Amino acid sequence: MDQEASLAKNNRQRRRLPGNDSGTTTKKGRPSADIAANLKLPAHGYPLEHPFNKDGYRYILAEPDPHAPFRQEFDESADWAGKPIPGWLYRTLVPNSVLLALHDRAPQLKIAEDRLAVTGEKGYSMVRATHSVNRGKWYFEITIEEMPEGSATRLGWGQEYGNLQAPLGYDKFGYSWRSRKGTRFHESHGKHYSDAYIEGDTLGFLIDLPEVENNEYLPSTFKDRPLVKFKSHLYYEDKDRVQETLKNFKALPQSKIEFFKNGKSQGVAFTDIYAGSYYPTISIYKSATVSVNFGPNFKSPEILTEYNAKGMFDRVEELISEQSLSDLLFLTENRGRLRLDNFAM
Incomplete structure (x- = not known):
């Protein structure tokens, strides 16, 4: 059974990924709180073997939190076997540079x-970057390295629930610029926008998301999600909320996307x-690079x-700070409950 089939097969509240017994233990029968602490990651900070985001679930790489309360009590407790x-x-392990996501892409x-x-294969499929933005003006560039005859691209900005096995702009979650005829796409509606772009062109992508007072912009803490193990690494498992998100979609006044x-x-x-939060997103038809x-x-x-505007590289330090604040708020608000739920045994 391959990796993707294994993920699809396990669809329970605490689903098990291949090689996982959700009660990860040491030789003494106690949980290994730092199972991922000593595993060396590649230079880009993400395991080469990983679960892909699909089948209604998303997987977020986790690392031990040295600031978590009661950590020593947990390590010393024999009741956790x-x-x-x-x-x-x-x-959440926050990437230290903006890259194309290994896990958040069509395989x-x-x-x-x-x-x-990135190089495409056969029909349209998509990859998102590791970082998203939800307010402010942001910019990145893409260069068309190879565009063989018959291939095409749709490039731009997309949200997390955009269909990875479809072109960007196929649904409500993305806005794209197509190489052929320079068409712009959203919700599968194409409209003339510019001349075509070709091999050798460098394209610019600007998004402007005005900040709205009293909006919640912090990322999810994920600390209330279940942990699952895959290939010796731990991941938070988060269920997609596609229909809920679509139901709550609202246009952001004065927001815009501009291409160069x-x-x-x-x-x-x-x-x-x-x-919403938008990722730099690439979708490719056939073998363009x-x-x-x-x-x-x-x-x-x-x-x-x-x-x-800011370049996407500036998002790295911002996200680290925002994620830390989100985690801190969760631990502060739930400190009493965490002790009662997890140590009253």
């Missing part, structure tokens, strides 16, 4: 070793887009100055 590790003892796409280029070709604006492509540039050394740096 054979029981699941509490998610609050871990935290058939070929990601370069440096995770800054070789440093020149092609005009505003979309306005009043849906509010593109490379991404999240900064800081852009080919058209003047765009950042002109539009008062």
